[in-house]
Amino acid sequence: MTPERKARIQRVLNSRQPDLCVVTDYVHKGRNLSAIVRTADAVGAMDLHCVIGDKEYKAFRGTAKGSHGWVKVHRYTALADAVQPLKAQGVQIVAANLSAHSVDFREIDYTRPTALLLGAEKEGVSVEGQALSDAEITIPMVGMVQSFNVSVAAGIILSEAQRQRQLAGLYDAVRIDEKTYQRLFFEWGYP
Amino acid sequence: MTPERKARIQRVLNSRQPDLCVVTDYVHKGRNLSAIVRTADAVGAMDLHCVIGDKEYKAFRGTAKGSHGWVKVHRYTALADAVQPLKAQGVQIVAANLSAHSVDFREIDYTRPTALLLGAEKEGVSVEGQALSDAEITIPMVGMVQSFNVSVAAGIILSEAQRQRQLAGLYDAVRIDEKTYQRLFFEWGYP
Ligand SMILES: C[S@@+](CC[C@H](N)C(=O)[O-])C[C@H]1O[C@@H](n2cnc3c(N)ncnc32)[C@H](O)[C@@H]1O
Ligand SMILES: C[S@@+](CC[C@H](N)C(=O)[O-])C[C@H]1O[C@@H](n2cnc3c(N)ncnc32)[C@H](O)[C@@H]1O
Numbered sequence A, B: 001m002t003p004e005r006k007a008r009i010q011r012v013l014n015s016r017q018p019d020l021c022v023v024t025d026y027v028h029k030g031r032n033l034s035a036i037v038r039t040a041d042a043v044g045a046m047d048l049h050c051v052i053g054d055k056e057y058k059a060f061r062g063t064a065k066g067s068h069g070w071v072k073v074h075r076y077t078a079l080a081d082a083v084q085p086l087k088a089q090g091v092q093i094v095a096a097n098l099s100a101h102s103v104d105f106r107e108i109d110y111t112r113p114t115a116l117l118l119g120a121e122k123e124g125v126s127v128e129g130q131a132l133s134d135a136e137i138t139i140p141m142v143g144m145v146q147s148f149n150v151s152v153a154a155g156i157i158l159s160e161a162q163r164q165r166q167l168a169g170l171y172d173a174v175r176i177d178e179k180t181y182q183r184l185f186f187e188w189g190y191p
Helices: A003-015 A030-043 A054-070 A079-088 A127-132 A150-167 A178-189 B003-015 B030-043 B054-068 B079-088 B127-132 B150-167 B178-189
Strands: A017-025 A045-051 A072-076 A092-096 A114-119 A135-138 B017-025 B045-051 B072-076 B092-096 B114-119 B135-138
Touching: A003 A178, A017 A030, A017 A079, A017 A150, A030 A045, A030 A054, A030 A150, A030 B150, A045 A079, A054 A178, A072 A079, A079 A092, A079 A114, A079 A127, A092 A127, A092 A150, A114 A127, A114 A150, A150 B030, A150 B150, B003 B178, B017 B030, B017 B079, B017 B150, B030 B045, B030 B054, B030 B150, B045 B079, B072 B079, B079 B092, B079 B114, B079 B127, B092 B127, B092 B150, B114 B127, B114 B150
Parallel strands: A017 A045, A017 A114, A045 A072, A092 A114, A092 A135, B017 B045, B017 B114, B045 B072, B092 B114, B092 B135
Antiparallel strands: none
16 A cells, blocks of 8 residues: 555545435436445545345446445335434434425534435435435525436535534544444555 | 416526526536536526537437526537637636645635536546636545546535525526516427
8 A cells, every 4th residue: 555545545534424324215326326425425424325126226336336435335125224223323314305394405404413315316205205304405496497416416415514514623533433444444455 | 388387487587697607628428417407507507508529419419308498508619619708708717626726616706707617527627628717616525536426516516606696695686688588488488
């Protein structure tokens, strides 16, 4: 490992946010899932909880290849299996959903342990997803088209989460435990 | 035209921002261009200046079909042809570029007449694009991957532009001239 590579990995591990993650509620296009993983990595999120059918998941793993190494992708076929363990840990479930009772996405406190729940390309967040979430948020739009591409919506919301966490100093001290740090350091450094 | 449709079109026209646009510097994947057009519409931008080869452009027009009606897509083969007329009108050219002299994207005043210049999937912003721009901006990243997908980057930056313009009241009064308003009203209302 070159000194540059080592320093880069350490910088990234020093910024990792164990209490920020993404849940996808049957988002099934590989290119959207890949863009979401890439964005999750960029803001320091460590886990993508991916609720999806078997076949679509295989296709996604196939197209995305190595690029998933930085964010752990967990796979479920039922949304509750992804969400209930997070809720049990006190993580707030924030659903990105274009509904009448959604609040502006900037009103949420993302410095709290947070899972961002994203809806499917056509169907949006499922009825179950809405029931399981603690808050529903919307990104204001002033155009003719009714929604953003889901990976674009993820980028806008996670970037706001990152801004808030930056201000709160959550990137200024190591937030993952020593064991996880060492494990990822070796996995990433000596693949 | 139903009264709902009429009200919707009027609401959108009342929010249009004639002095906010996007320039793409050889972004060539149809799905990225389509997501960028969709996001431009969502924040009230009216024009996408698309610098691209003939063949890629045809493919893009083919896949995107009707969804482009809300944002006018102009096509160029040379970047200067897209950018020089904007500069002549006093529009600031803001390049999204991962370079050492880029500033944080939130430091820019997007209430000024602004064109956001986006770089190609692999090559990024061209040397010419960098030379033609008034400012270079970067979205901070703390992960292992070096860049966002270009349509995700566009969403993050345009959403900040929208936030600033909202605060400045730029969506509160009609900003397009009467002739353009009437033309778009009839084009959109009676297609
Ligand atoms: C293409 S949209 C789904 C549209 C679907 N027809 C609906 O009405 O929910 C896919 C997902 O992207 C996210 N999304 C897109 N635009 C959004 C917005 N303006 N605010 C919040 N989330 C948005 C949501 O998670 C949504 O479920
Ligand atoms: C996939 S990136 C190009 C990466 C290319 N290897 C480079 O270094 O420029 C495509 C475009 O998305 C935009 N982009 C992606 N990530 C960005 C970031 N963090 N800050 C600013 N712009 C970004 C830029 O316009 C960039 O040219």
